[in-house]
Amino acid sequence: MARAARYGVSAGHGAAADPASDGGTAASAGRGREEDPAAARRAVEAVWRIESSRIVGALARYTNDFALAEDVASEALAEALVAWPRDGEPRDPTAWLLATGRRRAIDAFRRRSGRDDRYAALARDLGEGDATSGAPPSGGDDADLLWDPDKIDDDRLALIFTACHPVLSKEARVALTLRVVGGLGSEEIARAFLVPTPTVQARITRAKKTLAAARVPFEVPPASDRAERLGSVLNVLYVIFTEGSTASAGEDWMRTDLADEAIRLARVLWRLVPDEPEAAGLLALMELTAARFAARTGPDGTPVLLADQDRRRWDASAVRRGRAALARAVAVGRGLGPYGLQAAIAEQHDVARSVEDTDWERIVVLYEALGRVAPSPVVELNRAVAVSMASGPSAALRLVDDLVAREVLSGTYLLPSVRGELLAQLGRADEARAELALAARLCGNARERGVLEAKAAALR
């Protein structure tokens, strides 16, 4: 008896999008890999990573209460962690988790019905008299009530929008998104962000209370709010990505894989909103940036500058995926937003054989466009660097001096380090040395400070 036969869904009954009607425990469980409780536990966690968004999303729609849905989904997961290693994995794990979550929701409504008649009515309507607390889930019928294939995408999208709601703090949005959409446990999130597990748990608890207090409806936001709300979602995914991309090789895998998880979530989001150019743009930016990860550190972990990277080690398939997503963002025909433009800049680097081979004029144009849609002194400074590559240091220095005159970016090492570099290229060694020394004093990172000091010392 192969596992394929036990778990296999015969052709015509579909796969994940079409659950089998039997959520009961497989009779032949307890053999092979299932004998190992640790393996069974890992299997539960894998199911959860794959299904949490659908399960929490469906339960939130069913209860119209995001906080309750997250609670009962967590309870269902906890039950699975006990029951599956003991009884074997159910034939349809998702249906089992949904049915269990639904029963816990009905229990909660019943508990509250003493305080509020509304809950009594809800428990009666939703329970339909069949849900006995503590009984093992029978699967099928329970799950069918929750399972509306036409609503899966809406549920998942509503879940993402809710977890990233602007009423929440940024840390709460990140934690909640990784928990309910990414299916990560509090402990995993804590390890990824180098904070204690209770901190993550407290953030999630507080976030749920905040959503309830603000009476945030569980829905895909109406068109009037859509742009702002989508912006918040994109920002959360980008924060997760950058957190992961600052992790160095050899660190905890949860931390290094955070960038991969962000990419996966961006793919999920883009599938749900294929006509949003910035969703495609963000995915493109992540793919095109992550494509260079393997080459960005030396064997001893020291950072390798773009100019010095071994470009053969860049991930060609990630570049291809990123370019495909970027092409789709362009094809929408509404112009590129900040993420799409940053992706387009990353693309120029990714397709170049060397620094010299890079189309710097195109990059200058892209930075100009980025400066218009998302004005920031850092973008202007980056544009100045691109101008120096395209047209030489004099033109770039005029831009940098303009930033100095406007007193933006003062106090950061970025401005004097770029200015010093340009002055050095122009042969103005004394001024360059002074600027690089200033940059070194302002730089907080010891390794980068060393580079600046060495540059200053090399000038004569």
Add this chain to the structure above:
Amino acid sequence: MPKYMLIMRGTDEGQAEFEGMDFTEVIAAMGRYNESMMNAGVLAAGEGLSDASEGAVVDFSSDTPVVTDGPYGETKELFNGFWIVDVPTKDDAIEWAKRAPLSGPGTKLEVRRVNGPEDFPQDNEWIQKEQQWREQLGTE
């Protein structure tokens, strides 16, 4: 993120059962499965192979390779196709494998990690060439 190959393996018997199914239904079931992996952001690649009887087997058991048409009489198991999924752990890959719309006696999915750059010495000239080839080929 590690990549895993889900390798479709079957027997003549299972294959015969598969061929008895309605082709439209089979395509729909596979399509739904593939779509679920796309929606989850994990599908990296996948291919199916044409009938094994159209193929040939080159056998290296003896000093000179011996070629036979098709695998019949040579092997008990047929390699029918694969998916590559991009997932954090082997357990995730196994979970996706369980969901494949496959059935029939002897039908199996083998889950194997795909070697990545970290499995090879990066200073080896052939490994470095391979990186360039991948870029040219656009392969995973």
